[in-house]
Amino acid sequence: MRTLRETYIRVRKLTEEICAPLQTEDYVVQPVEDVSPPKWHLGHTTWFFETLLLKAYREGYQEFNANFNFVFNSYYESLGARVVRTQRGNLSRPTVAEIYQYRQHVDAAMMAWMNEPLPTTIMDLITLGCHHEQQHQELLWTDIKYILGHNPLLPAYTEDHTLEFCETPSHASAPFITLEEGMYQIGHVGDSFCYDNELNRHKVFLPSFSIAPALVTHAAYLEFMEDGGYTHFAHWHAEGWDWVRANGIVAPLYWYKQDGAWFRYTLRGLLPLDLNQPVTHIGYYEAAAFAAWAGKRLPTEFEWEAAAPNFAWGDRWEWTESAYLPYPGFARAPGAVGEYNGKFMVNQKVLRGASAFTPPGHSRISYRNFFHPHQRWQLTGIRLAQ
C-alpha cells in the first residue's frame, strides 16, 4: 500500500501533468464564472495545504507570500477576504511561474514534514488535501476543455488525447436490471476516506425498480433532438424550459452543426459526432427532459447506489433525480473544513458514479457529486430508470 507521502507526491505531480500541454496564456483566462483559470487551480490547491496545514500546525513554516491568501481562497468565509469568483480571470499576477514556485515551496515544506512521524489529525488533513486536489484535477480537465473549446480557433489540447473516449461503446439495447423492493444500506462503509456528505451510512427502503445497464448514447440523444426534444415544452420542467428559451439551447454543450452534420469539440479538437459514445455535457434539465421523452425517468441516488454493483460505471457523472440533501445524522465539522459540503445542500442535484476525468483513486460507490440543474461543462451523462 502507498504511504501518505507517496500519495501526496503522486497527486501533486498529476496536477502538473494535466497542465503540461498548456500555453502560458491558457492558464489565465476565465470565460465564464463556473470555469476557473488553470493557474488559479494550481495556486488554490497549494493554498489549501499552506493554510490548513503548514500555517496552522507546522512550526517555523515561512509563508510564501502573505497576499496569496486573498488571491487563492475559494469560498472559505472562515479564512478571510478573497477575490470574488468572477474576478479570477482578471488576475495576471501572480504569474504562472510564480505559482509553480509557490507549489515547490509548499511541496518542499510538506515533504520535509512528512518525513517526521505525524499525528492522525494532521494525516487526516493531508489526506483531505489530496482528495481536494483530486477534485480540482477533474475541474482542471473540464475548465481546460471549456477554455480551448470556446476559443474561436478551437485548438486541440493534444492531438492524441484519449481520456474522453470510452473504449467499449454503450450497448444501448440491453434489458433493464430489476431490483426487488427492500431495505438497502446507503452511505460510506468502512474506515477509508470519504467526505462528510457520504455519512452516516443508513437504511433506505426502496420499492422495486429497474435501471439501465448502459448510458444513453449520442445516437439516442440525436433521436430525441430530431423528434423536437428542444422545442416541445411538455418534456421539460418549467425552469428547464425557461432556460432553453432564454439561452437558445438546441443541443448539448460543444456540439456544432456544419453543413447539416453534427460535430463536437473534444480535447482532440472538433470531430464528427461519434454515435456510439455516451452523450455528455448535458445538464439535469436536459437529462430529465430526455427521460420524459423516452417514457422513463432518472434513478434516485439511492436506487443508483443499490444497483451500481450490477453495471459498469465511471465514464460519465450520472444525473440522478435526487436533490443534494444531508443524510440522517449529518453534522458539519467545526471550522473551515466544515464549510466543505453542508453549506451547498440546497438547489443542487446529486450526480453519481465518476467520469473519465475523475483521477485514479478518487471514485467510490458512495461518492456524491452535485451541480446545479443547468450546469453542463462537466463530463455528465444519462442512465435511465423506471
Add this chain to the structure above:
Amino acid sequence: MRTLRETYIRVRKLTEEICAPLQTEDYVVQPVEDVSPPKWHLGHTTWFFETLLLKAYREGYQEFNANFNFVFNSYYESLGARVVRTQRGNLSRPTVAEIYQYRQHVDAAMMAWMNEPLPTTIMDLITLGCHHEQQHQELLWTDIKYILGHNPLLPAYTEDHTLEFCETPSHASAPFITLEEGMYQIGHVGDSFCYDNELNRHKVFLPSFSIAPALVTHAAYLEFMEDGGYTHFAHWHAEGWDWVRANGIVAPLYWYKQDGAWFRYTLRGLLPLDLNQPVTHIGYYEAAAFAAWAGKRLPTEFEWEAAAPNFAWGDRWEWTESAYLPYPGFARAPGAVGEYNGKFMVNQKVLRGASAFTPPGHSRISYRNFFHPHQRWQLTGIRLAQ
C-alpha cells in the same frame, strides 16, 4: 355532506368576500413578480372553469371575451400564448367591474350545468377547479398583504382582521416528541380529492427522530437576531448567505424598526411585535439558519407527516428540509391538467401543514406545498426537529 354545486357556490363566494374590503386601485398593482394583482386572481380562477370545462365540454357555451385567454392564462403552455407574469400589473383593462361580470357570466353557466347530471370526469374537473380557486384564495390573502404592506401609507386591510393571529400562543418550551425508527406510510390515502403530487402512497423507512410540538415564536427568533443571526455566515447555506448580503436582509418580511423597537405590518396595520406569536414571513434560508443556530434542524416532509397526528398544526406553512420531488410511481396527467405539479419539481422546498390563510376544507396531512428557498411572502413558519 355538501353537494358539488354547494361547494362551488361557497368557494366562489369566499373569493369575492376576501376582496370586499379592497379599493378598486388595490386590485390592479403588482409590486413584485411573485405577487399577482387581485383582479388577475379573480379572472384567472374564472378562466380555469371557462377554459378547462365550459369551452371544452359544455355545448352551446358562449365565450365571454376571446381575448381573456391571453390575459388570464397563468402558465399553461398547452393553452396558448399569455401575458408574461411580470406584466400582470401593467394591465388596467379589463376593469375590475368587467372581471366581476366575467365571474357572473361563468358562474351562471356553471350553475345551470350543475343542475344537470354530470359524468364523473366533469365532476372531478369541477372539484379540481374549486381546489385551484382555494389555492388562489390563499394567494389573494398574501398578495393583498404584500400590496398594502409595501405601500408607504401602510393602510390596514380591515381594522379588526383576526385571521393572522393565533388564538393559542405557542408553548415554546414543551419537550420534543420522539418517534421510533420504523416504516411509515406516506401520501394521500382514500378516494377523497388530492393533488397528483400526494400520490402514490408509499412506504418510507425513518430512523428515530424528535420534533417540536410547537412553532418557533417571535421571542425565539428575536433572540437569534440579537445573537447576530443575520450577520454570521456559519449558520447559513452559501446561497442563503449570498441572498442575505445581496438584499440587505436583517429581519423577517414586514418587520420595521422604529426608535429601537420592532413593529410588524399585519392586515390590521402596523403593530408592535407580539412576542408569543409564531414567527412568520421567513424563507427556507432563514428557517434553516435559525435551526442551525439553535443546534437543531428542520424535519423532512416524511418525518412531518409521520409525526403530525401528535401535534397541532395549521397556523403557519412549515418549511421542511425536503426538496420537492416526485413520489415513487408519480405520473403526470395528460393534457393541461398535467402541467399542474410535475413541472415544478426542481429547485423548490416542501412546506407542510397549512396556514391561517388556508381556506376551510383545503388542508390535509398529506398536502405538499412548495416554494423557492428565498420566498417569504407566504404565511410560513418554523418547527424544529433533531
Add this chain to the structure above:
Amino acid sequence: MRTLRETYIRVRKLTEEICAPLQTEDYVVQPVEDVSPPKWHLGHTTWFFETLLLKAYREGYQEFNANFNFVFNSYYESLGARVVRTQRGNLSRPTVAEIYQYRQHVDAAMMAWMNEPLPTTIMDLITLGCHHEQQHQELLWTDIKYILGHNPLLPAYTEDHTLEFCETPSHASAPFITLEEGMYQIGHVGDSFCYDNELNRHKVFLPSFSIAPALVTHAAYLEFMEDGGYTHFAHWHAEGWDWVRANGIVAPLYWYKQDGAWFRYTLRGLLPLDLNQPVTHIGYYEAAAFAAWAGKRLPTEFEWEAAAPNFAWGDRWEWTESAYLPYPGFARAPGAVGEYNGKFMVNQKVLRGASAFTPPGHSRISYRNFFHPHQRWQLTGIRLAQ
C-alpha cells in the same frame, strides 16, 4: 388678457379633462419606467403647488396629508425622500378619489390666496407651477396612450379623439428653405415666462443651411423601412445600432403588422397606417438614421430657431442634432426650483417646436424640450436639413 387666477383655473381644469375618459384602473399602472400613472401626475402637479407655495409661504395653510410628500415628489433632492420612479405603479393608495380630494383642497387654498394681492415672487412661482402642470398635461397624453396602447385589448381612449391627427397633411415634396450664413439671436426674448434653459439670449454664428418646410411622412418613413432601414448598420450611430438589435426594433412605436399591412395604435384605437400623416413615436436614433439614409441630416437647434418663422411647426416635437447643454451665462436658480433644468444637461438631445399634445399657451420658438436618444413615447417627428 387672462389673469393669473384665470390661468390657474384653466390649467388645473384641463388636467382633469384629459383624465375624464379614463377608468379608475387606468390611473394606476406604470408599464415602463418612463410612463407614470395618471394618478401620480394628478398628485404630483398638486404637490408642486402645496410644497413650493402653500407650505412655504401661505400662513395657516393646513397640509392635506404629510405622507404625500414622499409619494408625490418626483426628483427634487432638496425636498426629501421619495418613492423611486420605478415604484410609482405599485401604489394603489392614495386612491384616485383621495387624489381628487387633494386637488380640491389645494385648489381651494390657492384660489382663496389668489383673491389677495400677491408679491411678484409668489406670482412667478404660481406661473411656474402652471407651466409645470402643462408639461405634465403633455406627459398625461403620452402616458395614457402608452398604457392603453400596450394593453392586449388595445382599447381606444375615445372613439372620436382628433388631437393626434394633423389637419393639413405634410407636403413632403416642397423645396427646402435656405438661410444665409450670419449671426442669429438665439434664446428667449422679452419678459414673458420662459424656463431658465432658454436664457441667456445670445448670438450664434450659423453657416448657410437649408431646412425642409414639412415633416417627414409615414410614406417616406415606410420607404426607409422597406429599403432595409432597420437592418443596415451604416445608417446608424453605433449606440443606435446596438439599441436596434438588443430590442429587436423594426418599426416606430405603436406600429403593428397584421396580414402584411401596417397598422398603428392611436387614441382612437388601432387604425390602418395613414401615409400622409407625419411619422411619429420615433427616437433620435431613428430620426438620425432616417436622415442618413435620405442623404440629409437633422438641423441643429440653432438652425431650427433661426428658420422656424419660415415654416409651420407644432404638430410633432422635432429631434435636432444638438445636445442639451447650457447657454452662455446659464445659471441655476437657488433651491428646489434650480433643480428644474440644469441637472439634466448631459446625454440628452434637444427637441424643438411643440406637438399636438402640447397644451395651448405652452409653446414658443425658444422652447427647449429634451429626451434621451432612444426615447420614443412622446409625439416626436423628423424635419430634415442639409
Add this chain to the structure above:
Amino acid sequence: MRTLRETYIRVRKLTEEICAPLQTEDYVVQPVEDVSPPKWHLGHTTWFFETLLLKAYREGYQEFNANFNFVFNSYYESLGARVVRTQRGNLSRPTVAEIYQYRQHVDAAMMAWMNEPLPTTIMDLITLGCHHEQQHQELLWTDIKYILGHNPLLPAYTEDHTLEFCETPSHASAPFITLEEGMYQIGHVGDSFCYDNELNRHKVFLPSFSIAPALVTHAAYLEFMEDGGYTHFAHWHAEGWDWVRANGIVAPLYWYKQDGAWFRYTLRGLLPLDLNQPVTHIGYYEAAAFAAWAGKRLPTEFEWEAAAPNFAWGDRWEWTESAYLPYPGFARAPGAVGEYNGKFMVNQKVLRGASAFTPPGHSRISYRNFFHPHQRWQLTGIRLAQ
C-alpha cells in the same frame, strides 16, 4: 522630415516598447469591458494594416491566418463578424508569441511594399494606420495601468516610470486668461493629417470668457472631497449623482485610503498622494461637479481651442462642456474608414489637449478626443472656465 517608412517603423516599434516590461500573463486579461488585453491591441493594430491595406491592395500578399479577422476586428461592421468586446479577455489563443509573429509577418510585407513608389491613396491609408496605432498606444498605457492597478498585488509597471508625473507642478493660483468676444476659426487647418471629425474648419462666434492657465491639482480636488463633494447632490448632474450612489464613488480612480492617508496607484506602484500634481482619472461627472462646487464651469471645446495658444497643455486630457457632435459639413468617408468617428457622435463628451500618455507627434490643437461622462480610466484632468 521623416519618410512614411520611417514613421511606420518608429510607430510600430514604440508599441512593442510599451509592452516590453509586461509578463506574458499581463497581455491576456480584460478586467472590465473598456480595457482591452494588451495582446489584443498588438493584434488589432496589425490587423488594420493587413485588412485595410495588404489584403485590399497588395497583390500576392499571403494572409497570416484567416481566423484572425474574427479575433482582431474591433467594431467595423463592414469587415465581418467579430469577437464581442466583452469576450476579448477570454481568448488565450492566439498566444502572445503568435501575435508577435503576426506583427513581423505584416511588418515585413509592409516594409517591402514601402520600398516601392506608392499612390497617394495608399500612403494616406498607411498614415491613417499609424495614427490609429498611436491611439492604441495611449490605450495600451491606460489599459496596462488598469490591469496592474486592479490586481490585488498592485505590482509596478516599472519602478522608475516617469511619464505620469508632470515636471512643472500646476500653478493653481495664477489668474484666469480672458478672451474677448468675437469670431474664432475652429478645426484643423493645413494639409497635414487630421481625423475627419476635425473638419471642416469653420467660424464660431464666442462671447467673452475666461479660462484657467493651469489644471486643477490634487490639493484643490482634495478640498472639494473634504467639503463633501461626493456627498452633496447639488453639485452633480442627476445622472452623475445616480452614478456616484450606484457605484459608491468616493474618490478618483486609483485612490486608496490607508490609515487615514490617501495614496494613489501609479505605474511605479502605490505612492502617497502628491498634492501639486494635476488631478487625474476623474470622469466628466466629477469634473463638472468640481467646477460647480468651485463656482466655475468647464470650457466648451471651442473656447478651449481658441484659448489654447495662451496656456500650456498636454499633461491631461481636459474634459469640456461640449458634446461630441459633427462640425458643419462633416461627412463620413465611404467604406470601413468611414466608421471611424461619425458613428460615435452621440452621448459622449469632448476632451481636448493631450495627455502624458499621448505618443509624440499625435497631438494637435484641433484634436477631438471623446469618452462617455462616467469613464475615467484615461489620463483625464480639469481646467476651469467662467
